[in-house]
Amino acid sequence: MTGVISTLVEAWQELRINKVRILLALMGVALSVAALTSVVGVGNLAREGYKVQSERNGGRVATLALSINGPTPPDPAKIEKVYQGIQQRYGITTSTHMGQTQAGFQFPRGVTPVSMTIVDIGYGTIHRVPLLQGSWFAADDGQRLAPAVVVSEAFYNQAGRPNLTTHPTVTISGDQPATAVIIGVVPDVYPDMPPAAFILTEGAAMTGMQPQMSEFKLWVGEEQADALTAAITADLQGQFPGYYAQANRVDYAAWGDPLAPVQLVVGGVAGLVLLLGAVGMLNISMVTVRYRVREIGIRRSFGATSGRIFVGVMMESVVATAVAGIAGVMLAVAVVKHPWIESKVAPGLTEYPAFPIDAALLGFGAAVLVGALAGAIPALVAVRVKVIDAIRF
Amino acid sequence: MDQLKETLVSLRSVTRSVTLPDEQQLHILKGIDLEVHSGDHTAIVGRSGCGKSTLLNLLGLLDVPTSGELEFLGQPADRLGNNARARLRGSTVGFVFQQFNLLPGRTALDNVITPLFYANGREFWRRRELAMDMLDRVGLAARANTMPNMLSGGEQQRVAIARALVRRPRLILADEPTGALDVETGQSVMALLDTVATETAAALVTITHDTNVVALARACYRLDAGVLSPLTLAEAGVSA
Numbered sequence: 001m002t003g004v005i006s007t008l009v010e011a012w013q014e015l016r017i018n019k020v021r022i023l024l025a026l027m028g029v030a031l032s033v034a035a036l037t038s039v040v041g042v043g044n045l046a047r048e049g050y051k052v053q054s055e056r057n058g059g060r061v062a063t064l065a066l067s068i069n070g071p072t073p074p075d076p077a078k079i080e081k082v083y084q085g086i087q088q089r090y091g092i093t094t095s096t097h098m099g100q101t102q103a104g105f106q107f108p109r110g111v112t113p114v115s116m117t118i119v120d121i122g123y124g125t126i127h128r129v130p131l132l133q134g135s136w137f138a139a140d141d142g143q144r145l146a147p148a149v150v151v152s153e154a155f156y157n158q159a160g161r162p163n164l165t166t167h168p169t170v171t172i173s174g175d176q177p178a179t180a181v182i183i184g185v186v187p188d189v190y191p192d193m194p195p196a197a198f199i200l201t202e203g204a205a206m207t208g209m210q211p212q213m214s215e216f217k218l219w220v221g222e223e224q225a226d227a228l229t230a231a232i233t234a235d236l237q238g239q240f241p242g243y244y245a246q247a248n249r250v251d252y253a254a255w256g257d258p259l260a261p262v263q264l265v266v267g268g269v270a271g272l273v274l275l276l277g278a279v280g281m282l283n284i285s286m287v288t289v290r291y292r293v294r295e296i297g298i299r300r301s302f303g304a305t306s307g308r309i310f311v312g313v314m315m316e317s318v319v320a321t322a323v324a325g326i327a328g329v330m331l332a333v334a335v336v337k338h339p340w341i342e343s344k345v346a347p348g349l350t351e352y353p354a355f356p357i358d359a360a361l362l363g364f365g366a367a368v369l370v371g372a373l374a375g376a377i378p379a380l381v382a383v384r385v386k387v388i389d390a391i392r393f
Numbered sequence: 394m395d396q397l398k399e400t401l402v403s404l405r406s407v408t409r410s411v412t413l414p415d416e417q418q419l420h421i422l423k424g425i426d427l428e429v430h431s432g433d434h435t436a437i438v439g440r441s442g443c444g445k446s447t448l449l450n451l452l453g454l455l456d457v458p459t460s461g462e463l464e465f466l467g468q469p470a471d472r473l474g475n476n477a478r479a480r481l482r483g484s485t486v487g488f489v490f491q492q493f494n495l496l497p498g499r500t501a502l503d504n505v506i507t508p509l510f511y512a513n514g515r516e517f518w519r520r521r522e523l524a525m526d527m528l529d530r531v532g533l534a535a536r537a538n539t540m541p542n543m544l545s546g547g548e549q550q551r552v553a554i555a556r557a558l559v560r561r562p563r564l565i566l567a568d569e570p571t572g573a574l575d576v577e578t579g580q581s582v583m584a585l586l587d588t589v590a591t592e593t594a595a596a597l598v599t600i601t602h603d604t605n606v607v608a609l610a611r612a613c614y615r616l617d618a619g620v621l622s623p624l625t626l627a628e629a630g631v632s633a
Contacts, residue, residue, distance in 0.1 A: 391494060
């Protein structure tokens with residue numbers, strides 16, 4: 001026990017005495033660790049941003065879209081019955097219809113065509129719909145006499161940005177003019193996007209909106225996705241003979257992780273950065289050991305065993321790089337969590353994830369590993385020093 | 394009295410050779426017979442390059458003989474591994490070098506503490522106290538926190554002596570300890586080394602060219618071309 005403590009105390013004393021030299025050597029390691037950790041951290045942030053953006057477009061992992069096509073349009077009532085049956089049979093709780101149409105809305109500057117998406121409540125969950133104000137549809141919104149709409153920011157601006165707590169209304173013009181209540185605002189998908197809005201299936205039916213194309217989406221567990229895809233496809237084909245009926249995965253991860261190759265390249269670059277830091281550290285350690293040959297000889301003359309010299313030289317390196325690792329990780333956290341970086345790397349996110357703990361551990365672990373490797377070679381050189389020659393060095 | 398005189402190191406027919414780059418053998422020491430007992434104060438004189446330092450390295454377990462028998466505290470040195478020799482050296486031998494060999498960048502106190510890093514638990518945990526006691530003993534307690542480059546040559550050698558003695562070695566090996574000092578300072582340093590060695594009943598083996606150092610020894614040897622032979626103090630140039 002005393003041997004371990006005395007080795008650590010000795011290593012710490014060496015660090016204290018040679019602090020300027022070691023500080024210079026460690027700057028390279030700290031920056032390398034910061035680079036490695038930042039790359040992994042930014043990579044995770046970008047991945048999260050991409051994932052959220054992709055899930056907003058295609059649905060969460062795993063989303064199945066059901067489609068039935070044939071020579072004649074299938075009976076909508078039968079389709080609806082089959083959809084309900086599939087949900088009950090497989091215990092699927094989150095689903096949505098999704099149809100597109102256009103409707104004219106009366107704004108202060110006149111009637112403007114608005115791109116309408118006809119959905120069920122489950123759409124908000126499946127597509128991770130972000131809200132700038134207000135709320136997504138609730139269960140009783142389908143019963144409203146004046147249908148609820150969740151509008152885009154462009155729509156909201158054209159409507160004069162009314163206070164949502166006052167339950168502002170807008171008029172849907174057309175053959176059956178109707179009044180709708182704005183309950184929520186979502187961000188525009190891209191700059192200068194035309195006004196758009198979501199309306200529940202019940203609300204659309206009430207106002208006479210007919211979707212030009214429609215599909216049905218189910219959110220299922222990723223592990224069951226393949227089995228359910230096959231089972232539901234078989235069900236649909238059984239129910240609609242002569243039709244091309246099938247279930248397909250439409251989420252971004254349907255064909256594997258699209259970010260894996262990017263992550264591999266980024267990881268390789270980060271590893272290369274760390275390797276350069278390690279080589280710098282090794283270089284300085286080697287020079288230092290040569291400079292310390294006499295000191296090592298003197299220590300040997302006082303009874304330091306070769307094992308003790310080996311561990312001592314290596315511990316100096318490990319203790320130092322561990323400190324550098326902590327500094328590097330802190331720097332990386334400061335960089336990755338900077339609001340400007342976050343907004344540029346993951347513009348689609350409204351809430352940014354915490355700094356990934358695995359990136360911090362990877363950076364710290366890499367620093368200690370670099371210390372051990374960069375310390376081991378000089379330590380071997382130190383052990384091979386001949387005491388007599390070293391003292392006369 | 395003889396019962397107290399334990400044999401610390403015993404050399405019988407010891408030789409030491411090295412192989413030169415041209416594959417020739419250089420015989421540095423030839424058939425050395427020597428015994429060092431506790432309390433001995435021995436001086437070894439000889440010209441430069443005659444093998445004095447090599448002999449000192451063998452006595453201090455820094456090197457092993459090419460042939461012959463070397464026993465340290467009754468244990469054959471050639472049967473001890475490197476680590477066992479290092480531990481035995483640390484606990485039993487104290488070195489004083491001609492060039493002091495203080496560790497740069499460390500205070501006098503830190504230098505004296507250094508050997509205690511390799512000591513057992515009790516000595517390690519009391520390292521600061523033991524080192525301060527030893528610095529006090531060599532008259533440098535007031536300069537404990539001074540860097541070596543701020544000390545005079547004599548003071549540096551006294552720090553080196555404190556460092557050599559801090560683990561209470563039974564054998565002190567001094568390699569031309571006054572070689573880098575003026576005559577007066579050298580005499581005071583040797584007097585200190587002789588006094589402390591006597592107080593602790595340690596054996597002191599000194600390699601020197603200095604007749605003043607020889608004068609403090611109780612026994613003297615000449616090493617000439619690798620051959621060790623006894624020398625009277627008169628032969629060594631010391632007046633009675």
